[in-house]
Amino acid sequence: MSLTIEETKVRNKELIAEVLKAYPEKSAKRRAKHLDVHEEGQSECDVKSNIKSLPGVMTIRGCAYAGSKGVVWGPIKDMIHISHGPVGCGQYSWASRRNYYIGTTGIDSFGTMQFTSDFQEKDIVFGGDKKLEKIMDEIQVLFPLNKGITVQSECPIGLIGDDIEAVSKKKSKEYGGKTIVPVRCEGFRGVSQSLGHHIANDAIRDWVFEKTDADKNKFEATPYDVAIIGDYNIGGDAWSSRILLEEMGLRVIAQWSGDGTIAELENTPKAKLNILHCYRSMNYISRYMEEKYGIPWVEYNFFGPSKIEASLREIASHFDDKIKEGAERVIAKYKVLTDAVIAKYQPRLKDKTVMLFVGGLRPRHVIGAYEDLGMNVVGTGYEFGHNDDYQRTTHYVKDGTLIYDDVTGYEFEKFVEKIQPDLVGSGIKEKYVFQKMGVPFRQMHSWDYSGPYHGYDGFAIFARDMDMAINSPVWALTKAPWKK
């Protein structure tokens, strides 16, 4: 028995009022601004975003370090990223984001390693600059094929007054102009991962673009050069995207930053078009390249055939007929696959409902893929989205959708309990809460160790995964028969 749109809106509004009752008055007032029911025709979802989380509420958010080291910089495979500070941050973010790459780890690639300055009390008291210098020297000896070093600041660095910029400059000079990038991504900066993305983008601008010798890494440019921006190659996402772009006749000269290299970053200003997947984490550098080098950028969405098709055409519209024809050829070629995928899975998934809570892109970007399978997203929200993300979200969500920004553990649990969606898509911290409740779940950060989900090859995996979550026989067995 499904509710009408008007009934859904009433139910959702009641639900919001109900969860707010649990908070102390001051906190309820603040949380109220983050929760809303979408009204069709609104130009933006009417929620506040990108502001401080309330203490003690069990926010799902992370920190600036996670945004810089974990997201933007970490996947650059031929550089060594030092987690600068105590041991924990680097340990918990060690190889956990599934940024796939090809390379000989420990020799010419370093993606799944944990380099830390492992701060001790004396480093806090006397400062860590000397230790950082020593660490860079040791890296040069033990990892001679590293193509550069980044310093990913943890909380103490900014508090004890270390000058990591001076150390980086000094050491870069000593090693003949080696790329050494200090990143001020201390975890207490900003309100979430988001500021870390921005700081990391700025660090690329200031310490890579500004310092790159134009004659380094020379290659012949072509009119069809593009860079993939904001794809972290989780489970191989950037690869199943790149292959489509190349098939349509484009040449991908850089991947930011999944399976990426410093040379690719350095050469990106030679691109004709930057194509941006994760707007939230890399719009900053895209805008900068537009201003500085006149490179236009276009957002695209490679989740699900409808959005892929539209995106391929949008990207092609920036090029000549050869590319436009290429796009049509690619669309036609893969139609056989996507038709077969939809024919197989849509009957099993039709009208199933989904609630999402992910980072800065997927709460809207994956909606089309679900709809291609006949499913409906009935609630969504961003861990660290901004106002411009919520504006973009209006083009994706349906009337009456429940919107929750920076949702707390309490709210999310209550929402799901009441709405009883057929699937929840969120992160590892949420996964087991909902599975215990008997609600099928997929991790939508790590693809639950599956993927890729991008591109046509990825869509087949996505459809299969959603089906195996929702239609698994386990959900019919969670209640003991004598208790039903």
Add this chain to the structure above:
Amino acid sequence: MSQNAEKVIDHEMLFREPEYVEMFAKKKEQFEFAFPVEKMEEIREWTKSKEYQDLNFAREGLTVNPAKACQPLGAVFAAVGFAKTLPFVHGSQGCVAYYRSHFSRHFKEPTSCVSSSMTEDAAVFGGLNNMVDGLQNAYNLYKPDMIAVSTTCMAEVIGDDLGSFIRTAKQKGSVTEDFDVPYAHTPAFVGSHITGYDNALKGVLTHFWEGKERTPNESINFIGGFDGNVVGNMPEIRRILDLFGADYTVVCDPSDVWNTPTDGEFRMYDGGTTKDEVKRALNAKATLSFQGFSTEKTTKYIAETGQEVVSLYHPMGVAGTDKFLMEISRLTGKPIPESLEKERGRLMDAIADSSAHIHGKKFALYGDPDLMLGMTAFLLELGAEPVHVLSTNGGPEWAEKVQALFDASPFGAGCHVYPKKDLWHMRSLLFTEPVDLLIGNTYGKYLERDCNVPLVRMGFPIFDRHHYHRFPIWGYEGSLRVMVSILDEIFEALDANTIDTAKTDYSYDIIR
């Protein structure tokens, strides 16, 4: 196009399809400006050399692939071991997201924990307001019986004083005056996760015991220490103590909250040591700590209350478990139950059946200091040679204890202990002095790949195998399981090495 709707190809095989392989080659050749393959191979070979090992061991600043985490992680572990207790970490919020993820990846369970979400303004003015609001919000939303506070390095660097902050928060009505908010300062730049466990546990005991009169009784306390197998180990310990008919209190037991059923209900809290049990534990005649290095300050504090304290070092295997049981027997005055004697005999039986396959095999192992002591002793007992025993969070005192184990066994000759070293040191050791098997946590799989040595997964965290944490590795039964997991790897390696048809498969035996 290789993808197929009928039989979906996953990442593992998809990227081996020719169109992808070609794409990778082109990407590398045209855009990566990588070093030539010969150069890469040359350096790879060099990293296997003694020369490289010497440079590697000369490191003074850099840590690469450590086998330890930071204090507050251990503090959260300790906090969830108490009934209806919400861990509250004062400092930056990202840390808490990391602890929760880390535990959930290991236990495949939810881990509830809140942060006081300190940001730049708190860095300047201190985090008092965060504590005041945080305690109030957490209390109202999650209705705990107790909130156990610890700190991230941010709060420690700016010098926030938990005791006075909590007092102020109570005065401001965040929680009632009599609501229990034990706390511990847990700076990430001191010690490791086991230190955090220790500090947080001591914080809880201090909160309930300080200023209280002790009335000794005949009960004993059991403390497990930070333990990745806690879900399996703790019920095993209870079973053993029940068999003795002992009057006991397990102090800190997260084995229920990390082992809740999937039956339609999410239990944020389940099981754990109750406040009454903690209060009662003051009166015990003795406390038995299973992991001495994980409970150094706690056991010292307990001893100061007048209790006898027995600190063991993760006793495993036959002699280790014997000692554990004899201590229980001595402390409780109860004889070792016959059924446990029988279990001992069964473990001996299994060892006698299988030891030929382990005898003389060389092992490398790494992990928390207590686990390493227990495992080293067990391996020596099996006639194996633990030639590299390494711990990132074990110091000189730990190394002496390991050395003493080596010295007491003929199989310890030629074995070495490596305190304060990391897995990149271990990599060098595995090249210059290869072993038959490696024992360690999930991160050891990179060594398995680089050094071609089979990995027996043990310790914390284990992310890439499911449900190991559900099974005990303590007691005779647990030790049997440990031995079976070692044997499995030995037999797997033997089968893999003899599987080539008409070349090696004469040794591909049906009976081993």
